[in-house]
Amino acid sequence: MDKNSAVSRYFLDVLYREYFYLKKDKSPKKNWLRDFFFKRMLELYWSITRVIGLGFLHDGRRQTTNRVDQILRQRPSIPQSSCIQTPEHGRMLIDVTSTHLSGKETGIQRVVKEIAFAGAEMGAALPILRIEDRFFPYFRNAVSSDSIELRPGDILLLLDAPAADLESYSAAMKAVRSLGGHNVVCIYDLLPKTIPWSFSPEQLQHYEGWFRAIVCESDAAVCISESVAHELKAHLTGLPQPVRMPVGWFQLGGNFRYCKTLPVGADVAAIARTSSPFFLSVGTLEPRKGYHISLDAMEELWRQGIDAHFVIVGRYGWMSDVLQRRILEHEEHGKRLHWLQNANDAELHCLYSSAHALVFASIAEGFGLPIIEAANDGLPVIASDIPIFREVGGKNISYFSALDSSDLARKLLEALTKERQSQKIEVPGWKQSTQQLLDMVRTQSYQLK
Structure with a gap:
């Protein structure tokens, strides 16, 4: 059995077991009468509050304001010794919105946070959040202003562009380009395209929409490995309408910034x-x-x-x-x-x-x-x-x-049978990794033109 057949058989076995597990799972029946009564009461509440001028309680206006304030209060800080440079032309804006809102600490989110912190600490980049079609600094004490306006020549580095806000991000990318700036997207893998059977239909649909709206409309792409970079380049040039853009790659860091300050359970x-x-x-x-x-x-x-x-x-x-x-x-x-x-x-x-x-x-x-x-x-x-x-x-x-x-x-x-032996892999720190990434983007020295 060749490798592709073995992989296919493995995934079919996993899907087979998942299917029969879900088939045996008996979900409790819904109480339709209770749900019907609840919906009618909710509609009555909406009608009355609109009549007496309290519609803002549920029409989204107050929630939007509260949501923005809440998100901004949850932003981290950087040491006061750090100094983020904000030149009039050509700032490096690192978007970390999706990572910040998710609250996750998995691989991608850890990469995004480390690069954002290292870039700000070196004064070489300004990490930002995009909320309700506006940009805000990711670190609450990064700059004097609490909102960010685009400037001519800005570079928008999309480290973790979300698939759920494509219209807003497409507008932001167009605004950056209209001011003579560049949009650069980071690609972690192409697995939804190379092994689609390991993802749900909803995930594949979201990924395809994100790929068309964000990746194909970017001016350049950076990848976390040489393998992914070549896969991306081949895929872009093989599309019915080929996408021509430079593609580069950089090496990730391996050290833990916060391990000395967090508790061990x-x-x-x-x-x-x-x-x-x-x-x-x-x-x-x-x-x-x-x-x-x-x-x-x-x-x-x-x-x-x-x-x-x-x-x-x-x-x-x-x-x-x-x-x-x-x-x-x-x-x-x-x-x-x-x-x-x-x-x-x-x-x-x-x-x-x-x-x-x-x-x-x-x-x-x-x-x-x-x-x-x-x-x-x-x-x-x-x-x-x-x-x-x-x-x-x-x-x-x-x-x-x-x-x-x-x-x-x-x-x-x-x-x-052996004692634990240390590895000999050369591991860069996150500052070195971030410097490599930012230098490549700023000088447009991508490996694949």
Whole structure:
């Protein structure tokens, strides 16, 4: 069986199990009479408040104002020693709106926050939020003004452009271009196009709309790996109406900025202190992450009487109901199988520092940030043998045949016979990574013209 057939078979198996899990799930019937009565009362409330002049309570005017104020109050600060330069021409505006509003701390959001902080700290960029068609500074103490007006020559760097506000962002991009500026979009992967069967129809629809409105209308694109850059370039030139734009790539950082200021919970501290070795996996629970493969390999070790723990750090994702149930109902859950859904940077750093090895069983990635983060803490890596991991890890990590749980089990057993050995992957800091990105964008020195 060739690689493509094996991947297809794996995803079909996951979808098959998810389908029958959902089919057996019996949702409670709705109380239609209660819902009907509630809707009629709500309509009466709307009518009365409009008549007496209190329509602002529910027509969105007050909520919009409150929402903006609330979002602005939740902005972080930067050290007073930092000085963001705001020249009259050619500012670097880094949009971080989607990341800030999501409240997530997963891979992309961590990248966006680190680049925003490093860019502001160096005084080389102004991170911004776009709310209700207006721009605001992301850091509350970054500049004297609490709103940002576009200037001639501004560069809008879309690190995490949302798919839910395309009309507003399209207007912003046109405004930037009308003032002689440039729009640059960051691409983390093309997985919805390369492995569409691992995403829901709604996700694919949103991605396609975002790709047409944001990516195809940008002046340039930056990618987080060389592999993604070449994939993007090939896709753009292969469209029915080819899109000609320069494409570049930069290397992500691997250090944790906030790990010294955040607390480490008792559950994480207990795992780190355990006398038994433990393997660590980091990433959202979703089909392409290969968690079923990792669990199969760990179960093989447990059947052989090997006393090793498996720690999963990642939130519940899509098409993973069966995987979630498998973890929570596993006889080793809470004993030698641990699932941490909300680990902060300090806890993740603690686990990287204490684990025996990182297990990365993904079959498709845009980069593989956990490899770099593990290397930053000297943690060995056992990863599936896919091209992007070869690009990131080179000869410095151990590989197993993708989707082969038996081969992974052999690699785990091999790792347990050795002392933990530090990796030799060169890991840049976030300042170095951000400087590389901003220099490339400002000088337009993209690798693929």
